[in-house]
Amino acid sequence: MKRVLYLLWIPFICTLAYAQPAKTDKKNLVYFSKEYFQIGGTRIDEQEKENAYDRLPLAYKEKVRKEVWDLSKASAGITVGFITNATTIAARWTVLNNFSMNHMAASGVRGVDLYVKEAGQWQYVNTGRPASGKETEATLISNMKGEQREYRLYLPLYDGVVSLQIGIDSGKTFSKPIPVTTKPIIFYGTSITQGGCASRPGMAHTNIIARKLDIECVNLGFSGNGRMEQPLAALLADTDALLYVIDCVPNMSKEMITANTGALVATIRQKRPTTPIVLVENTLYETAAHDLKLQEQLQQKNSNLKRIFDSLRAKAVSNLYYVPATNALGSDHEGTVDGVHFTDLGFSRFADHLIAAFRKYKLVPPARVK
Amino acid sequence: MKRVLYLLWIPFICTLAYAQPAKTDKKNLVYFSKEYFQIGGTRIDEQEKENAYDRLPLAYKEKVRKEVWDLSKASAGITVGFITNATTIAARWTVLNNFSMNHMAASGVRGVDLYVKEAGQWQYVNTGRPASGKETEATLISNMKGEQREYRLYLPLYDGVVSLQIGIDSGKTFSKPIPVTTKPIIFYGTSITQGGCASRPGMAHTNIIARKLDIECVNLGFSGNGRMEQPLAALLADTDALLYVIDCVPNMSKEMITANTGALVATIRQKRPTTPIVLVENTLYETAAHDLKLQEQLQQKNSNLKRIFDSLRAKAVSNLYYVPATNALGSDHEGTVDGVHFTDLGFSRFADHLIAAFRKYKLVPPARVK
Structure with missing residues (x-):
């Protein structure tokens, strides 16, 4: 029924797009704002949010620590989908903080990047590199054939988006893709989950996985603040998922792991008795190969996580999975x-x-043999 | 003979290191300046340079265009080698321009990163992330075992280094490795050769190749300005090399390729009648998969390069090799x-x-089977 309704929308939306007053800029581009495209990478309705590109509902502003709330304004994992037959695609966007870091390119922190669906696969098109100020206007691609294709724009990983418009050459169509209604993979984690330090938004692993598996991924990575906390556990449980990936160990002490892991799993299990929950070990930081103190800390944290995983499994908690850190980065x-x-x-x-771990545990479809 | 002399230096240098006044900073670190370490990634003597970490001799200041000279002050590919049994390693460095870009992390532009030789292989230790100003002081690693090992520090890719000191914990040894005297691979190219946009200096491909093959690589990449120009051809020919890799097409028009390629090869061949010269095609920019105008330009440039390569080979220029761009990035x-x-x-x-290309043409040793 839902699918039918969505299909009915399409001609209406196209009409809207066509009905736009032909306000073109000096490059002869027409700009479309969020009524015209599909916001993805989130399962929270726009009406429940303070801003369309936020990652948490406004109701959580008082429930989570200030740090988590502030980080939820970063648009990590949020995507914008549209269908067009444009030959040129541009973007105008304004970021919230004009944030920068000394080990991550600004293009990843507050840039955007564009992909197109080619023969069923998502293929990179180009990046919108941010200006020095909060506002950027960037031509992403020109001189294309002008075929009707589906595009996906990835939004900034470490900054928020206050406003966004997509520009195309005048006289072309612009419409919404059919919204994704299949269950997403929800990732709850740290700075790494948030995408630190990808060179551009599309290269955060949650976004790579979404493209490779063609499954929507929701990014709840909070830099320095992924701590398996109860308000987030409740939020996770509120959304039916294909699986929940819990990758918080880097932001937790070994004591915190002991204290919070069982409670997180229990809260999810109350509402979602069978949805797979995947616990991920702390990756073995490269510095820890040399810094023996750090190495010991990591080993203790991972062994605590494993002990709790084993005890939960012993208590017959089902569909609980564990991903060791060995060779996680090669x-x-x-x-x-x-x-x-x-x-x-x-x-x-x-x-x-x-x-590979998801496939081993049969949580996602098997690899297609080419 | 040379080797013997170098070996004789070692105890002397160690003595110097020990003889240093025990001036430790508040972290109890002793800092060593360039007299104490080995500058690599260049075959130009320090006395011939304006600054120790420059890439061109001072004599070339008047020979090359100002853009090339200014870019030669960036320390791309320059390394610093030392042997120590420290448990902590730190670095203090001052950059020339405090340069930044919106699509490359500051850690790659003006940071440093440290590798150690482990069982004959170079292994990453950690990065020195640059401060917001020109001067940075960073602890690279702590809590190490304190074994005597050889280290290599990679210097900034897109900024110059005005001064550099390496700090170690007080009471440890610090000495120079034996200088590399085997022939280097010399790369002459563009922004890509210079290392744009590696996240840290060690990840420029010239540095990766140097580690993987254990062959010194010299980086003569000049962002936007690698144009197969005569002064550079002469400089290349001045240094005996294992091979010369010419990767300038991205910065050249198709006409410039026709005009300059033969002359570059001829200049090198005058002094180096048999040293292999490898001509590299322009990589097929990802945007060119969609931007048809750009696609056509690239194809024309690469086909010009191929035509000239074929004509040089037809004229019996030997030891000339060609690397196509197909799947260069996967x-x-x-x-x-x-x-x-x-x-x-x-x-x-x-x-x-x-x-893979070097091995195919037997220009470097074959891969070791593990």
Whole structure:
């Protein structure tokens, strides 16, 4: 029924797009705002949010710590989908904080990047590199054939989006894709889950996994603040998921792991008795190969997580899975920018590591043999 | 003979290190300046340079265009080697320009990163992330075992280094490794060769290749200005090399390729009649998969390069090799930050692509079977 309704929308939306007053800018581009595209990577309705590109509902502003709330304004994992036959695509966007970091390119922190569906696969088109101020206007691609295709724009990983418009060459169509209604994979984690330090938004592992599996991924990574906390456990349980991936160990002490893991799982299980929950170990930071104190801390945290996992399984908690950190980034120690946070190389490997685990446990469809 | 002299130096240098006044800072670290370490990634003597970490001799200041000279002050590919039994390693460095870009992490632009030789292989230790100003002081690693090992620090890719000191915990040894005297691979190219947009200096492909093959690589990449120009051809010919890799097409028009390629090869051949010269095609920019105008330009430039390569070979120019761009970054279109410049993922793949070509043509030792 829902599907039928969505299909009915399409001509209406196209009409809206066509009905737009032909206000073109000096480059002869027409800009479309959020009424015209499909916001993805979130399962929270726009009406429940303070801002369309936020990751938490307004109701959670008082429920979570201020740090978590502030980080929820970063648009990590949020996508914008549209269908067009444009030959040129541009974007105008305004960020919330104009945030920057010394180990992550601004294009990942507050840029956007564009993909197109080609023969059923998502293929990178180009990046919108942010200006020095809060507002950017960038042509993403020109001189295209002008075929009707579906596009996906990934929004900034470490900054918020206050407003966004997509520009196309005048006289072309612009419409919404059919919304995704299949169950998503929901990731709850740390700075790494949030996408630190991908070179552009599409290279966060949650976004890579979404493309590779063609399954929507929801990013609830909160830099420095992924701690298996109860308000987030409740939020996770509120959304029916294909699976929940819990990757919080890097932001937790070994004591916190002992205290919070069981409660997180219990809260999810109350509402979702059978949905798979995947616990992920702390990756073995490259610096920890040399810094023996750090190495010991990591081992203690991971062994605490494993002990709790085993005890939950012993208590007959079903559909609970465990992903060890071994070779999560390969074996050459080259996947991070600072010994901790992943580069595009690290994210690419980590996405494959998680997909392999999901497949091993039969949580996602098996790999297609080419 | 040279080797013997170098070996004789070692105890002397160690003595110097020990003889240093025990001036420790508040963290109890002793800092060593360039007299105490080995500058690598260049074959130009320090006395011939304006600054120790420059890439061109002072004599070239008047020979090359101002843009090339200014870019030669960036320390791309320059390394610092030392042997120590420290448990903590720190660095203090001052950059020339405090340069920044919106699609490359500051850690790659003006940071440093440290590797250690482990069982004959270079292994990443950690990155020195740059401060917001020109001067940075960063602890790179602590809590190490304190074994005597050889370290290599990679210097900034897109900024110059005015001064650099390495700090170790007080009471430890600090000495120079034996200098590399085997022939280097010399790369002459563009922003991509210079390392745009690696997340940290060690991930530029020239540095990856140097580690993987254990062959010194010299980086003569000049962002936007690698144009197969005569002064650079002469400089290349001045240094005996294992091979010369010419990767300038991205910065050249198709006409410039026709005009300059033969002359570059001829200049090198005058002094180096048999040293292999490898001509590299323009990588097929990801944006060019969609931007048909750009696609056509790239195809024309690469086909011009191929035509000239074929004509040189027909004229019996020997030891001339050609590396096509096909699959240089893999086949998933994910290796760049902006459709053009490589991320760590792209550099990792491009290094393997070049190594495979070098091996195919038997220009470097064959792969060791593990």
